[in-house]
Amino acid sequence: MADLPETHVLAIASHVTSGYVGNTMATFCMQTLGCEVSSINTVNYSNHVGYGRFSGRKSSPEEVAELYEGLKKAKLDNFDMMLSGYCPSATLVEQVGKIARELKLRATTSPGSFFWILDPVMGDNGRIYVAEDTVPAYKSLLQDADLILPNQFEAELLSGIKISDVSTMAQAISKLHEEYRLPHIILTSVRLPPTTSNTPAASDEDLAADAKISIIGSTATSDMKPRLFRLTVPALPVYFSGTGDMFASLMIARLREAAQSAGLLQTPSWRSPDSVAGPDLPLAKAAEKVLASMHAVLEDTMKHYETVDKRVREQHGNDETQKHLTLTRAAEVRVVRNARALREPAELEGFQARPMEIDA
């Protein structure tokens, strides 16, 4: 713990009373790694929507603005980093952008003193689950973000490029770097279809394997060219809500740690010199630790889930609603009982960033 720098984070995302998604997930993860977290909640719900029933209300853009103004008046707004996640409307996305830009502007005289991780939560697997006008709202924020964390579908929405293989993925990342001058990008949850070619590229083969999931990251060079790396980990057979928030929040702490190690905290957007290769980037080093931690926590969650699943089949054989609710709860990520795995990721073997080869 002693080596993690003290980091003040403004976290703007959803809040649930029960379970772990949005700020409820992110706040605990960041605090466990020693961050001072100020959370502004974009919704206050009883639980995540995967249960099929929930209560609570959305915050208005005015409420979010008002809380931020309160922090400013009490001189509590000197943040080192900001993490923004789910927003229930385009106007709230715009409000979050206003806050981030203000913090960024104030930091111009002190390069590297503010870093914004933007998770453009819009949809997954080909389906948008926010209002359509949220997409252009996010696009207008990209030029001010330091790192974005879209999943494959969100990267398609933002870049306008359909990602069907390693090559189109690299094109999408290149376009985001260039068009928005985005310093860092990580594509999460990448699953590409098997290549139809008879001699698939090694990287395609790896990414296509059903039981694996990859993240692809890149820090732009000084001329905005991508430096790609990939990290592939075993996929688990159950869908766990909140893993995107878990990834983003752990990246907050681990990226600052890695940037500090690399002596980049006074460099704009913590960008590495052009001589650093993709897999050696602080972005890659941070992601290795994050994925090692997450894998340990999710494996324990999986074990718990399987125990409950077995019991549920015996107890509620035919009550589908009860079964769904019980299993959804059993799939809540067990971060609290696995805080040690967050603080001290086990061996990184098997979680090493590798270069991405792209067919020309």
Added chain:
Amino acid sequence: MADLPETHVLAIASHVTSGYVGNTMATFCMQTLGCEVSSINTVNYSNHVGYGRFSGRKSSPEEVAELYEGLKKAKLDNFDMMLSGYCPSATLVEQVGKIARELKLRATTSPGSFFWILDPVMGDNGRIYVAEDTVPAYKSLLQDADLILPNQFEAELLSGIKISDVSTMAQAISKLHEEYRLPHIILTSVRLPPTTSNTPAASDEDLAADAKISIIGSTATSDMKPRLFRLTVPALPVYFSGTGDMFASLMIARLREAAQSAGLLQTPSWRSPDSVAGPDLPLAKAAEKVLASMHAVLEDTMKHYETVDKRVREQHGNDETQKHLTLTRAAEVRVVRNARALREPAELEGFQARPMEIDA
């Protein structure tokens, strides 16, 4: 960590974006000790009111009720414990009481399966800082609480007895046990004036020492007589907001741990057999660990405060507002950077519960 039982807690209190009071303090403390915490926020403020400026809004009783209904519908309401703190109105106090009673009622067939810690936040040092009608609202809840944590002034409000010495304090605790059939009581932050007698009782002398602060606890015997113990710790010269919430939340985890060790988790309200003396109660054992943890965290906070204080005197010599804001922030309890002290309280020597002698 492995010895702390998995505990599902419903926490109803205030939320602040920045700093550590109410649920913002309590949630982190309980999660760090491995509890699954579901938090419903009674207010959402930018920061605590000690800064002299803040923004945000109160939750209505309807909003609190709605979130709880949401949990019920999603079958997420099987709580082992509940912690309730600051409520901004009497009607919200009543709403919290409704929820607690419902959870208690459902647990009647399974004694010990639900435990409610009620912190009747009303005022301090002779001053009420909530609406006057909050006092009777809290009184009407006492009969259903398992443990209450009033400070000295709140104990006076609830018992109707002016506490001026050890004897009147014991009377107040006796009355609360008897009148409301309250199983457990802890008076926090007790500072009694020096006795005027020439031969003060040893206990009075101890409590009166300026640089010390005591808590006085009791678990009722089967005929509702008090079994008193006291714990006296060095007081620090700075006022730290949120220490009451820190105490209450750490008690949640440590009391369940102590009750489990004593084999009381299936006993109504976890009450010890009459043969157990005050200082040997699980309530006392839990409080020892809690105060040891708190003392370590507050000492580190004090060190931080002193560093800032020195710097502030040099920088903002005459700007009283800036000085006040900076020092108020410096007094935010450093729980996040001292999570280890919460999980692993150092040696308990110096934090041992002792019997209370009362002059007849």
